Amino acid sequence: MTRFAGVKIIKLKLLLVCFIVQFSFFAHAILDPIDFLALQSIRKSLDDLPGSNYFASWDFTSDPCNFAGVYCDGDNVIALNLGDPRAGSPGLTGRLDPAIGKLSGLAELTVVPGRIIGPLPGTLSQLKNLRFLGVSRNFISGQIPATLGELRGLQTLDLSFNQLTGSIPWSVGALPALSNVILGHNRLSGPVPPFVSQRLTRLDIKNNDLSGSFSPTSLPPSLQYLSLSWNRFTGPMDRLLSRLNRLNYVDLSLNQFTGCIPGNIFSFPITNLQLQRNLFSCPVEPVDQVKIPTVDLSYNRLSGEISPLFATVQNLYLNNNRFMGQVPNSLVDRLLSASIQTLYLQHNYLTGMKINPTAEIPLSSSLCLQYNCMVPPLQTPCPFKAGKQKTRPTDQCIEWKGQTKN
Numbered sequence: 395m396t397r398f399a400g401v402k403i404i405k406l407k408l409l410l411v412c413f414i415v416q417f418s419f420f421a422h423a424i425l426d427p428i429d430f431l432a433l434q435s436i437r438k439s440l441d442d443l444p445g446s447n448y449f450a451s452w453d454f455t456s457d458p459c460n461f462a463g464v465y466c467d468g469d470n471v472i473a474l475n476l477g478d479p480r481a482g483s484p485g486l487t488g489r490l491d492p493a494i495g496k497l498s499g500l501a502e503l504t505v506v507p508g509r510i511i512g513p514l515p516g517t518l519s520q521l522k523n524l525r526f527l528g529v530s531r532n533f534i535s536g537q538i539p540a541t542l543g544e545l546r547g548l549q550t551l552d553l554s555f556n557q558l559t560g561s562i563p564w565s566v567g568a569l570p571a572l573s574n575v576i577l578g579h580n581r582l583s584g585p586v587p588p589f590v591s592q593r594l595t596r597l598d599i600k601n602n603d604l605s606g607s608f609s610p611t612s613l614p615p616s617l618q619y620l621s622l623s624w625n626r627f628t629g630p631m632d633r634l635l636s637r638l639n640r641l642n643y644v645d646l647s648l649n650q651f652t653g654c655i656p657g658n659i660f661s662f663p664i665t666n667l668q669l670q671r672n673l674f675s676c677p678v679e680p681v682d683q684v685k686i687p688t689v690d691l692s693y694n695r696l697s698g699e700i701s702p703l704f705a706t707v708q709n710l711y712l713n714n715n716r717f718m719g720q721v722p723n724s725l726v727d728r729l730l731s732a733s734i735q736t737l738y739l740q741h742n743y744l745t746g747m748k749i750n751p752t753a754e755i756p757l758s759s760s761l762c763l764q765y766n767c768m769v770p771p772l773q774t775p776c777p778f779k780a781g782k783q784k785t786r787p788t789d790q791c792i793e794w795k796g797q798t799k800n
Contacts, residue, residue, distance in 0.1 A: 620646075
């Protein structure tokens, strides 16, 4: 063999190695044909709203794994984020194509706020690897597919701020891995299913037309964030709330809940407790000093005397109830020291407050006492909706006092 022939063979071997390496690289990078066709269908069903440039990179003569919002692992799409997530993006318009269900490796599907209409594709139930489903702030209509209950690994379900109707499927409540359920601001109706996941930390279903009551075991003790406001829920909540000792945010406002408020809820690590505009009754008796910054119990049927343990609350709304007796001195002291920023006690049956008529309420604090069974010891600005009457009519006070003695 000549020297030149040997060099030629070496060059051929090097070229062959380079070809094999390149072929292996491209073979690995080629997207699964089913995923490729699914992305084409998804693209055809959606468009950028004016001002959005999300689909500019979706050129199907190039590698779809380099498209905006498309993330791959091997030859499969594992995450699809439809729309530009930057604040102020106008989002997308169109419909969600059923071909999404063909992306068999998909673990995350999100859609940014926009004007996408139509129902959720029933084919979502085919995405057995799906962990995160977030399609919020669009115009999605129809019902939540009961087949979502087949997604046994689903952890986050966010369908908030849409136009969904019908009930929350019981199959969704049975999902074992759920940690976040966010369905607020829709048109959902009917009862809420029990949630079995012991990982559930957030349940937000506010601003719907949901109804029914909650059993003492309908929500898991893992729950930390609970928002049920602006619905038509009824029945007592004391036994359920007593179990949820990890709660840090509670909003049950604007419902028709009845019964007592459990005293131990005021010892939970809650930053905001919103129980206003319900039908709660009974005296309110915290078991310890209340360390919740904001407590709103207004517009209920709560009775008895105001507990001095509320003195450590920064914003306390007890107005429009049936509280009676003296305002605790501890609340007065904290108010004058500007530790209490809001103290609304109007529209109750309170009979007195020990405070110097010349005392000056700090500018950072608000106090309202009008329409009680006393002449307010000092004049303070009240919210407009409190009305103009300074005191409650004497006959009402006598009648209420007689009722409480009987």
